[in-house]
Amino acid sequence: MLKEKGAKKIRTRIAPSPTGPMHAGTARSALFNFIFAKQHGGDFVLRIEDTDLERSDTIFEKDIRESLEWLGLDWDEFYRQSERADIYEKYLKNLLDAGLIFWCPHSEEDLAKERQEQMSRKEAMKHVCSHRNKTGAMDDKKGILRFKNNFSKEISFNDLVRGDISFDSGILGDFSIAKNLRTPLYNFAVVIDDREMAITHVIRGEDHISNTPKQILLQNALDFPRPLYAHLPLILGLDRSKLSKRHGAKSVLEYRKTGYLPEALLNFLILLGWHPAPDKDGREKEIFTKKEMLQEFSLNKVQKGGAVFTIDKLNWLNRTFIKNLNQADFSERLLPFTEDLAEKINENHDKWSKVLSLTKERLTTLDEIGDMAEIFYKDPFYPKELLFWKEGQSAENIVRHLRHIHAYLSGTNSWNKKDLEDGIAEYSKKEGRGETLWPFRVALSGKRHSAGPFEIAEILGKEESVKRIEKAIKMFE
Numbered sequence: 001m002l003k004e005k006g007a008k009k010i011r012t013r014i015a016p017s018p019t020g021p022m023h024a025g026t027a028r029s030a031l032f033n034f035i036f037a038k039q040h041g042g043d044f045v046l047r048i049e050d051t052d053l054e055r056s057d058t059i060f061e062k063d064i065r066e067s068l069e070w071l072g073l074d075w076d077e078f079y080r081q082s083e084r085a086d087i088y089e090k091y092l093k094n095l096l097d098a099g100l101i102f103w104c105p106h107s108e109e110d111l112a113k114e115r116q117e118q119m120s121r122k123e124a125m126k127h128v129c130s131h132r133n134k135t136g137a138m139d140d141k142k143g144i145l146r147f148k149n150n151f152s153k154e155i156s157f158n159d160l161v162r163g164d165i166s167f168d169s170g171i172l173g174d175f176s177i178a179k180n181l182r183t184p185l186y187n188f189a190v191v192i193d194d195r196e197m198a199i200t201h202v203i204r205g206e207d208h209i210s211n212t213p214k215q216i217l218l219q220n221a222l223d224f225p226r227p228l229y230a231h232l233p234l235i236l237g238l239d240r241s242k243l244s245k246r247h248g249a250k251s252v253l254e255y256r257k258t259g260y261l262p263e264a265l266l267n268f269l270i271l272l273g274w275h276p277a278p279d280k281d282g283r284e285k286e287i288f289t290k291k292e293m294l295q296e297f298s299l300n301k302v303q304k305g306g307a308v309f310t311i312d313k314l315n316w317l318n319r320t321f322i323k324n325l326n327q328a329d330f331s332e333r334l335l336p337f338t339e340d341l342a343e344k345i346n347e348n349h350d351k352w353s354k355v356l357s358l359t360k361e362r363l364t365t366l367d368e369i370g371d372m373a374e375i376f377y378k379d380p381f382y383p384k385e386l387l388f389w390k391e392g393q394s395a396e397n398i399v400r401h402l403r404h405i406h407a408y409l410s411g412t413n414s415w416n417k418k419d420l421e422d423g424i425a426e427y428s429k430k431e432g433r434g435e436t437l438w439p440f441r442v443a444l445s446g447k448r449h450s451a452g453p454f455e456i457a458e459i460l461g462k463e464e465s466v467k468r469i470e471k472a473i474k475m476f477e
């Protein structure tokens with residue numbers, strides 16, 4: 001989209017609280033903010049909202065930064081709210097002087113009692129403070145700062161996703177905005193920072209809609225311009241309940257650790273709430289590179305209804321992106337998952353490249369490589385029972401088949417998958433494929449699940465394959 005002359009530069013932000021590792025919801029908000037800013041030539045800001053010192057932890061700040069870096073969502077500016085107390089204090093003092101906020105001395109117990117009474121009278125729970133008209137200073141250790149709400153107003157805003165939204169400001173009461181002059185609460189700090197950082201678009205989860213009227217009231221009191229709002233749909237599990245671990249949801253860094261590719265995760269996240277227009281045959285494109293996201297994403301095509309998190313879809317995307325990697329890239333991405341094989345891989349690059357070709361089509365996540373590749377580098381170790389294709393297969397038959405295969409393998413010099421398969425085809429057809437090929441495959445791999453025996457044999461080579469068949473036959477002697 002072309003920028004209009006003189007139009008304000010688009011600036012978006014992701015504002016996570018460092019109170020836990022970064023999950024899909026925050027990562028999705030970050031992605032939408034990043035893509036929207038970048039497709040308009042704008043800036044993407046990272047702001048750590050760590051005013052709640054008890055719950056914030058620098059470990060999680062590190063987690064957030066690492067997650068965004070891994071996803072390639074590079075921020076243009078970085079802020080930490082805990083370093084901005086002077087700024088908040090300045091605004092709080094101005095508002096106090098103007099009589100727009102006040103000190104509320106009521107304790108937690110007072111407020112709990114008040115809520116109890118309101119509940120028993122079936123009234124909305126809110127605190128309309130008896131001190132709201134008191135002006136001037138107070139020993140701030142004894143109270144908190146509240147906004148003096150003007151109850152007559154309806155607040156409305158136009159949400160870029162959800163359209164017009166209105167609130168009755170009366171339900172908010174005199175809401176709290178700071179614990180003291182240097183410790184703002186979320187709604188106040190956000191308003192100040194969004195203004196100070198010249199944020200033009202606030203793109204965030206739907207769970208923040210109820211904060212928006214408070215933020216608008218504060219903007220009005222401070223005479224700040226209002227940013228545009230876009231509230232993204234909730235992310236739900238397949239059963240449409242709140243997303244949790246049992247739906248396959250993990251933190252971003254856990255996805256990295258288990259071998260998801262960042263580009264697959266980004267692709268998955270962009271589709272959590274946004275869908276491109278279908279093509280002329282009614283098909284919806286599903287695979288997006290970051291470049292394509294920048295070209296095709298549009299905030300006004302974001303859906304209102306909940307976005308369902310389907311782990312199968314993420315797995316399918318991951319498989320697809322793995323398949324599309326070139327060999328060198330694939331090998332490099334596997335490095336963190338193949339450390340214990342590193343020495344052996346380095347001894348024989350040719351063999352490793354065959355292993356790569358075989359496994360690239362089969363991996364859902366990169367961490368499966370260990371299990372798949374080790375059969376080529378370690379002696380298989382398995383219980384004899386695994387050689388039995390089905391219960392009831394006789395030991396004599398297994399030995400007979402393995403002996404036949406052993407004789408064939410020892411006698412041939414045409415060592416490639418196709419010729420090996422042809423060489424055994426007649427026998428296995430006559431004796432039954434499962435009957436013959438199952439023990440053959442297990443003898444080579446030592447695993448219940450693996451690639452087929454001919455593919456494995458080709459990579460293992462003649463000597464090693466013959467040796468493994470002998471070992472299996474010995475188990476019956």
Ligand code: GLU
Nearest residue numbers: 015016017049190204208
């Ligand atoms: N700190 C808030 C959160 O982590 C940010 C909300 C916002 O984007 O305004 O949910």
